[in-house]
Amino acid sequence: MAQAGDSQNPLRQAVAAYLDHLTVERGTARNTVDGYSRDLRRYADHLAEAGVNDLRQVSSDHVVAFGVAMRRGHGDRPALAPSSAARALSAVRGLHRFAHAEGWTGDDPARDVRPPSLTRRLPKALPLGDVLRLLDLPAGEDARALRDKALLELLYSTGARISEATGLDVDDVDRDDRTVVLDGKGGRQRLVPFGRPAREALDAYLVRGRPALVAKGRGTGALFVNARGGRLSRQGAWQVLKSAAERAGITAPVSPHTLRHSFATHLLEGGADVRVVQELLGHASVTTTQVYTLVTVNTLREVYATTHPRALG
Structure with a gap:
C-alpha cells in the first residue's frame, strides 16, 4: 500500500504498515480500511503542514488539533460530518496504538484524546x-x-x-x-x-x-x-x-440500509429477543443492536400519545 516517496517519509511508512496490519492480520473489512486510508492521508497532510513527518515527533496537541480541524474545517478543506470526524480520530488513535505496540514510539500521544460523543441517530425503518x-x-x-x-x-x-x-x-x-x-x-x-x-x-x-x-x-x-x-x-x-x-x-x-433497519425493527416489534436479532444482523456487540429497541419504544410512545384517552392528562 506504500506510495512513491513513502520510503523517505517515516510517517507514511507507518501508515502503510498499519493499514497492512488491519487488512492481513485483523481481517478488517475492505470498506473500513479504505475509509481509514483516507483519514490517515488527511492526518499525514495535517502533520506535514506542522513540520512533522515522524510519529515520534507527534504530541497530544497535534492529535487534538487534527480533531478540531476535521470538525471545523481547515484552509480549503471543508468540515467533516460529526460521524466522519469521529471515525478519522478513531483511525488516528488506532495508528498510534499500533505504533506504540510495535515499539516505534516511546508513548501513545493519542491515548487520552477522545472523540466527541455523537448524538445517537435512530435507524430509519419503513412501516x-x-x-x-x-x-x-x-x-x-x-x-x-x-x-x-x-x-x-x-x-x-x-x-x-x-x-x-x-x-x-x-x-x-x-x-x-x-x-x-x-x-x-x-x-x-x-x-x-x-x-x-x-x-x-x-x-x-x-x-x-x-x-x-x-x-x-x-x-x-x-x-x-x-x-x-x-x-x-x-x-x-x-x-x-x-x-x-x-x-x-x-x-x-x-x-x-433501509430494508436491514426494517428487518430488525419489525422483528423486535414482533417480540424477537434482542440477542437473536444481534446474531441475525451479525453485530459483534449487542449494544449495536439495542439502538433498534429505542425505535420500538418510541413507536410505542407515539401510539400511546395518540390513542390513550388520558395520555395528555
Whole structure:
C-alpha cells in the first residue's frame, strides 16, 4: 500500500504498515480500511503542514488539533460530518496504538484524546405497509425484474447488508433449508434463514432470470448478476432499491440500509429477543443492536400519545 516517496517519509511508512496490519492480520473489512486510508492521508497532510513527518515527533496537541480541524474545517478543506470526524480520530488513535505496540514510539500521544460523543441517530425503518408495496415492485417476467425482486426479498428476509447480498455466490444459498451464508464485517460468517416469499422469488430468478443474464458475460458464480453478466455491484443493488421505492410511492428517505433497519425493527416489534436479532444482523456487540429497541419504544410512545384517552392528562 506504500506510495512513491513513502520510503523517505517515516510517517507514511507507518501508515502503510498499519493499514497492512488491519487488512492481513485483523481481517478488517475492505470498506473500513479504505475509509481509514483516507483519514490517515488527511492526518499525514495535517502533520506535514506542522513540520512533522515522524510519529515520534507527534504530541497530544497535534492529535487534538487534527480533531478540531476535521470538525471545523481547515484552509480549503471543508468540515467533516460529526460521524466522519469521529471515525478519522478513531483511525488516528488506532495508528498510534499500533505504533506504540510495535515499539516505534516511546508513548501513545493519542491515548487520552477522545472523540466527541455523537448524538445517537435512530435507524430509519419503513412501516410494514411500505415494505410490502416495495417488495411488490418490480413486477414482470424479464430477467432484470426477476433479479430485482429476488434481491429485495432477500434483503428484507435476511437483514443482509447490500454488500453482503452482492457478495453472495449461488452456492451460498440453500433453497431447500431456506438459509443463506453471509460474509459480514471482519470476515465473520453467519447462517441466516429466509422466508418462503424470498425462496419463491429466488427460484423464479435462478430458473428464468439469471441464466439469461449470465449468458451475456464470461461466466460467474455470483448470485446477483448485472446486465453485462458480471457480479452486481453495491451501487447497482442500491439503485434497484432506490428505483423500487420511487415506483412504490415511498416518500420517506430510503438508504442502502433501509430494508436491514426494517428487518430488525419489525422483528423486535414482533417480540424477537434482542440477542437473536444481534446474531441475525451479525453485530459483534449487542449494544449495536439495542439502538433498534429505542425505535420500538418510541413507536410505542407515539401510539400511546395518540390513542390513550388520558395520555395528555
